[in-house]
Amino acid sequence: xxxxxxxxxxxxxxxxxxxxxxxxxxxxxxxxxxxxxxxxxxxxxxxxxxxxxxxxxxxxxxxxxxxxxxxxxxxxxxxxxxxxxxxxxxxxxxxxxxxxxxxxxxxxxxxxxxxxxxxxxxxxxxxxxxxxxxxxxxxxxxxxxxxxxxxxxxxxxxxxxxxxxxxxxxxxxxxxxxxxxxxxxxxxxxxxxxxxxxxxxxxxxxxxxxxxxxxxxxxxxxxxxxxxxxxxxxxxxxxxxxxxxxxxxxxxxxxxxxxxx
Numbered sequence: 001x002x003x004x005x006x007x008x009x010x011x012x013x014x015x016x017x018x019x020x021x022x023x024x025x026x027x028x029x030x031x032x033x034x035x036x037x038x039x040x041x042x043x044x045x046x047x048x049x050x051x052x053x054x055x056x057x058x059x060x061x062x063x064x065x066x067x068x069x070x071x072x073x074x075x076x077x078x079x080x081x082x083x084x085x086x087x088x089x090x091x092x093x094x095x096x097x098x099x100x101x102x103x104x105x106x107x108x109x110x111x112x113x114x115x116x117x118x119x120x121x122x123x124x125x126x127x128x129x130x131x132x133x134x135x136x137x138x139x140x141x142x143x144x145x146x147x148x149x150x151x152x153x154x155x156x157x158x159x160x161x162x163x164x165x166x167x168x169x170x171x172x173x174x175x176x177x178x179x180x181x182x183x184x185x186x187x188x189x190x191x192x193x194x195x196x197x198x199x200x201x202x203x204x205x206x207x208x209x210x211x212x213x214x215x216x217x218x219x220x221x222x223x224x225x226x227x228x229x230x231x232x233x234x235x236x237x238x239x240x241x242x243x244x245x246x247x248x249x250x251x252x253x254x255x256x257x258x259x260x261x
Contacts, residue, residue, distance in 0.1 A: 013064070013257075014256060015236075015255070015256055015257075016064045016065060016255050016257065017062055017063045017064050017065075017254050018063065018065050018067070018227055018252065018253045018254075019059075019060065019063045019065075019067070019250055019253075020067040020068075020069075020153070020185075020227055020250070020251050021066075021067075021069070021225070021245070021248060021249075021250035022068075022070045022155065022184075022185040022225065022246055023053075023068055023070055023083070023245055024070050024245070024246035024248070025049070025070055025071065025110070026050070026072065026083060053245075057087050059250065060087070060091035060093070060115070061091065061092075064118060065114070065118070065151060066113075066115040067113070067114060067151070067183045068083075068084055068087070068098075068111075068112060068113030069113075069153070069154075069155040069184050070111075070155065070246075071084045071098065071112070071113040072109055072110065073100040073109040073110070073111040082098065083113070084096055084111060084114075087113070087115060088115045093115040093117055094116075095114075095115070095117070095120065096114060096115050096116070097123045097138065098112065098113045098138075099111055099113075099125035099138040101127070101134050101135060101136040112125075112137070112138040112153050112154070112155060113153075114151075114153060116140070118142055120141060121141050121142060121143060121144055121148070123138070123140045123141075124138075124140075125139065128154070128170075129169055130162045130165065131162060132157075137152055137169075138153040138154070139151075139152050139173065146178060147179065149180070150177045150179065152174065152180065152184075154166075154182065154186070155184050156184070156185065156186045156187045157187065163186070163192075164193075164194040164197075167194050167195055167197055167198045168197050170182065170198060171198050171200075171201040171202050174198075174203075175202065177202070177203065178232065179203075179230055179257065179258065181227065181228070181233065181255070182229075183227040183251075183253075184225070184226070185224065185225050185248065186226050189211070189224065190207060190211050190223065190228070191206070198228075202230075203230035203231060203232070204228050204231075205230065205231040207227075207228065207238065208235070209235060209238045211223035211226060211238070212238065212239060212240045212249075213240075213249075214240055214248050214250075215247065216247050217247050217248055218247075220240070224248075225248055225251045227251055227252075227253040232258045233257060233258065234255065235253050235254070236255065236256055237253065238253050239251075240252070
C-alpha cells in the first residue's frame with residue numbers, strides 16, 4: 001500500500017465515482033481469433049501494452065476508487081512493471097494497493113489492484129477457494145465506525161461450481177457489514193444461481209438497473225463485470241466506457257452513500 005497506512009482523516013464524500021475493469025495485463029483484443037494470434041502477449045512484453053495503459057489512465061481523472069483485475073504485478077510480460085502502481089502514478093492517485101494471485105515462473109503475475117483518492121483505514125487480501133489456486137479478493141475499509149464503507153475487488157473463476165464456493169466465501173467475508181461495494185470480473189450474470197448466498201447472507205442487493213454488457217469489448221453481449229452495493233447505497237448511474245483496452249469494457253458507477261462522512 002502506498003501512503004495508506006495512516007489513519008484516514010479525510011472525509012468520504014456522499015457521492016463517489018467507481019470504476020472496475022479487467023485490464024488483461026495491458027493487452028487488447030479486437031476479435032476472438034486474437035486469443036490465438038496474439039497469445040504470445042500473455043507471456044512476453046509488447047510495446048502496445050504501455051500505450052494501452054496510458055490511454056486507460058487518461059480515463060480515470062473523474063473516478064474516486066478504481067478496482068483492477070488481471071493487472072500484472074511485475075513480470076516478463078509487463079516488462080517487470082507493476083501495472084497497478086504505474087496506473088496510480090499516471091492517473092495521480094495518491095493511494096494504491098495490489099494483490100498478486102498467480103505467478104507463472106516470472107512470465108506472468110496476475111493481480112487485483114486498488115486505486116483510490118481517499119486514504120483507506122485498512123486493506124487486506126484473501127485467496128479465494130478453488131481447485132486451481134490463483135483467484136483472490138482485495139478488501140479495503142474506509143472509516144472506523146458503523147458508517148465505514150467496505151470495498152471488495154474480486155476476480156472469480158470460470159466454472160460455476162468454483163464460483164459458488166467463492167461467492168459463499170465472499171458472503172462470509174462481507175458478513176453483516178452495512179455499507180459495502182463488491183466490484184470486479186465475476187464471470188457470470190447477476191441473476192446466476194451461485195450469487196444467491198451473497199444476496200441472502202449480506203446487505204448486498206441485486207441492482208435495480210439492468211447491468212450493461214461488458215464482454216467481449218469489441219461486441220459486448222455478456223454482463224459479467226459488476227458493481228454491486230448494499231441496499232442503502234444508491235447507484236445513481238451505471239455505464240460502460242468504450243475503450244480498446246482488454247477484452248472487457250470498463251464498468252463505471254456513480255453511487256450515493258447513505259450519510260456524508
